[in-house]
Amino acid sequence: MKVLVTGGCGFLGSHICEMYRKKAWEVIAFDNLTKYEFAKNPYMKSEARLHNKKLLESLGVEIVVADIRDKEILMRWCEGVDYICHTAAQPTMTLSWEEPVLDFTTNVIGTFNVLEAARKFNIPVASCNSVHCYGPDKINSELIEMETRYIRNPVSIKESEPLLQGVVTPLHASKSSAEHYIQCYIDTYKIKAASFRLTGIYGPNQFGGEDHGWVANFAIRNVLGLPLSIFGTGKQLRDILYATDVAEAFDAFYRNQVPGIYNIGGGEKTMISLLECIKLIEEITGKESIVKMDKGRFGDLRYYVSDISKAKRELGWEPKVLPEEGVRELIEWIKKNNNLFIKSC
Numbered sequence: 001m002k003v004l005v006t007g008g009c010g011f012l013g014s015h016i017c018e019m020y021r022k023k024a025w026e027v028i029a030f031d032n033l034t035k036y037e038f039a040k041n042p043y044m045k046s047e048a049r050l051h052n053k054k055l056l057e058s059l060g061v062e063i064v065v066a067d068i069r070d071k072e073i074l075m076r077w078c079e080g081v082d083y084i085c086h087t088a089a090q091p092t093m094t095l096s097w098e099e100p101v102l103d104f105t106t107n108v109i110g111t112f113n114v115l116e117a118a119r120k121f122n123i124p125v126a127s128c129n130s131v132h133c134y135g136p137d138k139i140n141s142e143l144i145e146m147e148t149r150y151i152r153n154p155v156s157i158k159e160s161e162p163l164l165q166g167v168v169t170p171l172h173a174s175k176s177s178a179e180h181y182i183q184c185y186i187d188t189y190k191i192k193a194a195s196f197r198l199t200g201i202y203g204p205n206q207f208g209g210e211d212h213g214w215v216a217n218f219a220i221r222n223v224l225g226l227p228l229s230i231f232g233t234g235k236q237l238r239d240i241l242y243a244t245d246v247a248e249a250f251d252a253f254y255r256n257q258v259p260g261i262y263n264i265g266g267g268e269k270t271m272i273s274l275l276e277c278i279k280l281i282e283e284i285t286g287k288e289s290i291v292k293m294d295k296g297r298f299g300d301l302r303y304y305v306s307d308i309s310k311a312k313r314e315l316g317w318e319p320k321v322l323p324e325e326g327v328r329e330l331i332e333w334i335k336k337n338n339n340l341f342i343k344s345c
Helices: 010-022 046-057 071-078 093-098 102-123 137-141 170-189 216-226 244-257 275-285 308-313 322-336
Strands: 003-007 028-031 062-065 085-086 123-130 195-199 227-231 237-239 258-261 271-273 289-296
Touching: 003 010, 003 071, 010 028, 010 046, 010 237, 010 244, 028 046, 028 071, 028 258, 062 271, 085 102, 085 275, 093 102, 093 170, 102 170, 123 170, 123 244, 137 227, 170 195, 170 258, 216 227, 216 275, 227 275, 258 275, 258 308, 271 275, 275 322
Parallel strands: 003 028, 003 085, 028 062, 085 123, 123 195, 195 258, 227 289
Antiparallel strands: 237 271
16 A cells, blocks of 8 residues: 655654554655745754654655645655655644645645645545634633633534634644645545544654744753743643554554544543643653743634544544553653753754
């Protein structure tokens, strides 16, 4: 079998590539090796950007350095493929404000090109989306502030939650637009496609920053002894999800191929706030984090917990890794690869 993973040299993409190589699939990592996010992480050495690429090459993954916005090249590499895992994206809120054209062309046109390839060659495709398609205002207005976290009743959020409630940033717009196109291609062209609404993904191979990948950002800064910033109260809550569990969700869709929109998250058993995550990291490392408080950011969703009952029912998938185990694995990876980080920045 043969799979093409867009964004294959990224954090999540690398885990999907590794999973399919272990299953003896032929794997193509299609990635433009962009440095937009990496340029904002002051603790990263330049060679860190190629870490995942080198890892995948050592596993026998074919690397294609190309951009999903280039439809012609994408089509060429998708021919003869059995499955497309679409993880390439512009995922950060802040960069969407600063570079709205980049955000639109990557998230909307890039996804459209992937769907066209899936339609032309009749290939099933699962795509990363984000809880940013919901919009913050309605959910934020329903929260109760407790000592270390926000809570909400009901606790979890279904796929039927209204979208784009309140403030709409470029990232909200691009993520929801991409998902509408996925539904369009399911309905109109009958392709086997899934959109995964993801949040709080973490694990090895991740160089998280302040804009994206907050669990890794907190862990890296604690290990290196660098200050970290919290934007808002720190009581923001997510159902964090370990990378291998996300990779297994992609495989679950290939095995079952029930098209649709899916919440893919840790559910209620992995709920953790920013403050609680910092405490967990400190307990594992034995080091106190240097925390700086800052004002909340425009457009941020302060609470999200996935109702994953649809994914359990239709795909037979549910997460396995709890935060205590997953964060410990992440910290071990950081320590093992400390040569990729700058300790004084």
